[in-house]
Amino acid sequence: MAKKSYLIFLLSIFFLFAGYLAMAPLDRHDWLLENLLTVIFIIALLFSYRSFPLSLTAYTLIFLFLILHEIGAHFTYAKVPYNDFFIHLFQFDVNAFFGFERNHFDRLVHFLYGFFLVYPLYEIFQRGIGLKGFWGYFCAVNVIMSSSMLFELFEWAAAEIFGGDLGVAYLGTQGDVWDAHKDMALASLGALLVMLVLAWFKGKSKSL
Numbered sequence: 676m677a678k679k680s681y682l683i684f685l686l687s688i689f690f691l692f693a694g695y696l697a698m699a700p701l702d703r704h705d706w707l708l709e710n711l712l713t714v715i716f717i718i719a720l721l722f723s724y725r726s727f728p729l730s731l732t733a734y735t736l737i738f739l740f741l742i743l744h745e746i747g748a749h750f751t752y753a754k755v756p757y758n759d760f761f762i763h764l765f766q767f768d769v770n771a772f773f774g775f776e777r778n779h780f781d782r783l784v785h786f787l788y789g790f791f792l793v794y795p796l797y798e799i800f801q802r803g804i805g806l807k808g809f810w811g812y813f814c815a816v817n818v819i820m821s822s823s824m825l826f827e828l829f830e831w832a833a834a835e836i837f838g839g840d841l842g843v844a845y846l847g848t849q850g851d852v853w854d855a856h857k858d859m860a861l862a863s864l865g866a867l868l869v870m871l872v873l874a875w876f877k878g879k880s881k882s883l
Contacts, residue, residue, distance in 0.1 A: 681731060682724075685738045692742060696749035708833060709748035712826075713741065727803060733795035740791040743784050755780035777851070785858040789819045789865030797870065812870040819866035820859065827855040 693710075700706035720737070729737075747755055757780055758770045769775070797815040800806040806814055851857070 678728075678731060682734055685734060689738060689741060689745075693745045696745050700749045701754060702751050704837075705751050706748050708837070709744070712829075713744060713748075717741075727799070729795055729798055733798050736791040736794055740784075740787060743787060747780060747784055752781040752784070753778050782857065782861055785823070786861040786865040788823065789816075789862035789867070790869055791865075793819050793866035793869050794873070797873070812874055816863065816866045816870050820863045823859040823862040827859060831855075 697706065750756065755778060757778075758768065761767045761769045793815050796818050797811055800814045801811045
């Protein structure tokens with residue numbers, strides 16, 4: 676019962692947050708395109724809850740990723756004003772400090788895609804398929820890598836189909852010809868870091 680209440684709480688917070696950001700997004704068409712996969716993903720989670728519920732940790736990590744994605748969808752990923760936010764609250768210019776010449780919110784979210792979602796995938800492989808040890812870690816990271824590649828292809832196809840300003844806003848390369856490669860690499864790195872730490876902790880606990 677406590678688990679169900681917690682999940683209802685997370686879902687309520689997400690819908691309130693997403694609903695608020697849906698009222699006046701910077702680019703309505705881009706917002707719709709960005710949320711297409713989000714709606715499909717949430718429906719899949721709801722339908723799978725009874726037959727294959729994940730842990731509270733996994734659902735919390737998914738929630739955090741979706742919250743960040745909704746911020747990106749509201750502003751478009753290339754225009755999220757994170758630097759203005761830090762300057763306003765902390766008088767800290769992130770871009771100047773790190774020497775950034777582009778908006779790096781999309782890079783952060785691609786990294787966190789791997790960092791946040793690889794553990795739920797690990798749970799699915801471990802509990803649903805029974806993969807243990809190396810193969811459980813490997814397959815979870817592999818799905819992050821392959822899904823990142825598929826998403827970049829989806830972005831490219833959408834940009835080709837819609838073209839114009841919408842295609843540019845959705846693709847969000849900001850003039851970087853290696854944007855897709857860097858995004859895939861960051862997602863893979865995030866996933867790999869989590870699985871390495873998890874493997875280390877599990878190995879340490881067995882040795883105690």
